[in-house]
Amino acid sequence: xxxxxxxxxxxxxxxxxxxxxxxxxxxxxxxxxxxxxxxxxxxxxxxxxxxxxxxxxxxxxxxxxxxxxxxxxxxxxxxxxxxxxxxxxxxxxxxxxxxxxxxxxxxxxxxxxxxxxxxxxxxxxxxxxxxxxxxxxxxxxxxxxxxxxxxxxxxxxxxxxxxxxxxxxxxxxxxxxxxxxxxxxxxxxxxxxxxxxxxxxxxxxxxxxxxxxxxxxxxxxxxxxxxxxxxxxxxxxxxxxxxxxxxxxxxxxxxxxxxxxxxxxxxxxxxxxxxxxxxxxxxxxxxxxxxxxxxxxxxxxxxxx
Numbered sequence: 234x235x236x237x238x239x240x241x242x243x244x245x246x247x248x249x250x251x252x253x254x255x256x257x258x259x260x261x262x263x264x265x266x267x268x269x270x271x272x273x274x275x276x277x278x279x280x281x282x283x284x285x286x287x288x289x290x291x292x293x294x295x296x297x298x299x300x301x302x303x304x305x306x307x308x309x310x311x312x313x314x315x316x317x318x319x320x321x322x323x324x325x326x327x328x329x330x331x332x333x334x335x336x337x338x339x340x341x342x343x344x345x346x347x348x349x350x351x352x353x354x355x356x357x358x359x360x361x362x363x364x365x366x367x368x369x370x371x372x373x374x375x376x377x378x379x380x381x382x383x384x385x386x387x388x389x390x391x392x393x394x395x396x397x398x399x400x401x402x403x404x405x406x407x408x409x410x411x412x413x414x415x416x417x418x419x420x421x422x423x424x425x426x427x428x429x430x431x432x433x434x435x436x437x438x439x440x441x442x443x444x445x446x447x448x449x450x451x452x453x454x455x456x457x458x459x460x461x462x463x464x465x466x467x468x469x470x471x472x473x474x475x476x477x478x479x480x481x482x483x484x485x486x487x488x489x490x491x492x493x494x495x496x497x498x499x500x501x502x503x504x505x506x507x508x509x510x511x512x513x514x515x516x517x518x519x520x521x522x523x524x525x526x527x528x529x530x531x532x533x534x535x536x537x538x
Contacts (some may be wrong), residue, residue: 236337239274239301241392242353246302247275247458248276248277248349249349249413249479250277250349250350250353251276251352251479252279252351253270253278253280253353253356253476254355254357254361255281255297256297256356256394257284257292257296257297257300257304257396258299259286259297259301260470261447262448262471262473263339263357263472264304264444264447264448264469264470264485265347265470265472266472266475267281268304268525269473269524270475270476270519271310272482272528272532273476273479273480275478275479275480275513277414279338280315280316280335281316282316282334282335282338282339282360283295283300283316283317283318284319284320284357284358285297285319285321285397286357286358287323288322288323291319292321292382294320294321294322295458298317299320302316305340307439308439308440308444308532309485317335318333318334318513319333319334319360320333320364322360323397323398324360324398324400324402328367329367330363330368331361331364332364332368336363336364336368337486339353339362339365339372340365343369343376345370350442351375351376351377352376352378354379354475355381356381356394358384358400358402359378359380359383359394359402359404359405360376360401360470362405362410363398363400363401363402363403363404366404366408368438372410373410374389374410375389375419376410376411377412377413378412379413379415379472379479380475381393381404381415382395382414382417383414383416384418384499384501386501387424387501390500391498392416392417392499395500396497399497403494404409405506406494407492409496412510412511413487413510414511414515415475419513419514421471422470423473423474423518423522423525425470430467430468432443434526436533437530438536438537440493440533441533452468474513474516476521477516477517477520480524481504483513486513486514486516487513487514488511490509490512491503491504491507492504492510494507
């Protein structure tokens with residue numbers, strides 16, 4: 234990796250361990266978050282988990298793993314022991330875990346005798362965290378989960394990542410694990426123009442070209458009309474707050490909200506038995522994007538050297 238080639242240094246007491254759980258081949262924004270995660274020297278990346286993205290694609294988890302392999306290869310990073318298979322499907326109930334390499338990675342890393350904080354970021358469903366909690370409840374006090382998912386509070390409603398495993402969301406919501414939730418109204422603040430990506434990302438070597446190309450290909454896939462926030466000249470890099478909040482916590486931009494019960498139609502119902510979780514109401518999209526652009530540019534420069 235290129236951590237030793239930055240001129241700035243990260244104090245050792247500020248370094249953290251990170252596991253990234255991503256449904257990487259579902260859309261086109263996970264890839265940007267994964268790349269920024271790989272290029273951030275504050276983070277000791279201990280593993281990347283390929284996540285499923287619903288039953289409409291039977292091999293979705295495997296596709297996510299292959300996409301992670303593609304990213305590692307394009308960046309010239311060693312993927313040995315870094316990519317793990319998550320659950321191939323959602324939980325069948327709130328009491329039955331789906332055993333997987335990914336869930337066991339979370340357990341193993343959480344139970345390590347390591348003083349550095351462990352963050353586990355979720356760019357898709359919460360299946361692998363819920364499974365890990367059901368398999369080993371002791372991990373709840375030993376990690377912080379950051380989840381990109383869920384509809385706005387207080388009512389909730391249909392949202393893609395939540396809808397892909399409501400049972401898992403309920404398992405995590407009723408656990409004692411520290412959870413930072415970035416709901417849809419907040420992750421949609423990560424709007425970018427396609428011209429901006431063309432100018433700032435595409436010139437950054439093989440990975441920059443790939444990030445833009447795969448987004449363009451996804452935008453033109455046949456099928457139902459894309460979400461309204463895609464206007465033809467813009468996109469939303471909605472997964473990027475997952476890494477952005479580790480780099481800068483946005484300490485005054487969240488509310489403590491009692492974790493709700495989620496109904497089958499994804500509505501939020503107050504549940505006094507659950508502990509409070511962080512629910513973000515705002516993120517600084519420019520800080521997160523400019524950090525990504527700078528790291529990509531520096532990475533491309535050093536690849537040429």
